[in-house]
Amino acid sequence: MSASVESGGSRRADAQRNRERILQAARVLVSEPGELKLNAVAKACGIGHGALYRHFPTREDLLAEVYRRDVEELIAAAPRLLATHKPLDALAAWFDRVAAYARVKRDVFAAVEAGTWRDLAAHSLGPIGEAVELLLAAGRSDGSVRADAELDARGPRLLSILGNGLRA
Known part of the structure; x- marks a missing residue:
């Protein structure tokens, strides 16, 4: 060579x-x-x-890539967590990662132009939703997550799920 x-x-x-x-x-x-x-x-x-x-x-180029990387890591974590944890534990661990992602998202979106953050958000919502649904589906399948706990839960059903989860 x-x-x-x-x-x-x-x-x-x-x-x-x-x-x-x-x-x-x-x-x-x-x-x-x-x-x-x-x-x-x-x-x-x-x-x-x-x-x-x-x-x-530019600074925006760098911040956008920081955000994209965090989204990629968040999405990739869902199947990895399911491979090593029970579904409900995987979901809980994934939500810990969501909290860290939310802090970065807040800081990045505060620092970039509105058009950039709208574009970043538009490209991340679908894949993040798919990761949530993967985790929920695994939990529904093994019975550790309620059958009516779905990504698109709204209104009374969502309040019921949250209320039951808070009950002592």
């Missing part, structure tokens, strides 16, 4: 590691008070500004 092919592969691997470090740093920093600054992200992950801007030309 030629040195140029090897160095090209190494550069791609370095670029991917940098991208991951940028996203991890941004996810942490987005929850801190004040506006997320790209300079702070670059400093936090120890890369140059040029490397950050090659991956994410």
Whole structure:
């Protein structure tokens, strides 16, 4: 293998590691008070500004990717949790993840333009709903979740489900 092919592969691997470090740093920093600054992200992950801007030309690009990544991780968690937990326990563990996702969502949506957050929300609602339904269906199937507990529960049925869940 030629040195140029090897160095090209190494550069791609370095670029991917940098991208991951940028996203991890941004996810942490987005929850801190004040506006997320790209300079702070670059400093936090120890890369140059040029490397950050090659991956994410704008702050919105970076924030949108942080959000997309959180949605992907949330959706992927549902079948993984079902593989290792009973359905009701998987649902509870998944809701813990939803709480963390909600904090990131709030911080990202507060920092991006309205058009961007509308687009992000529109593309995440369906897949998140599918993950919830997967967990609920598994619980309905094994009898640990009420048969009438469905994703689209509204009004009196939803209040009944919540009320019964709160009863001592």
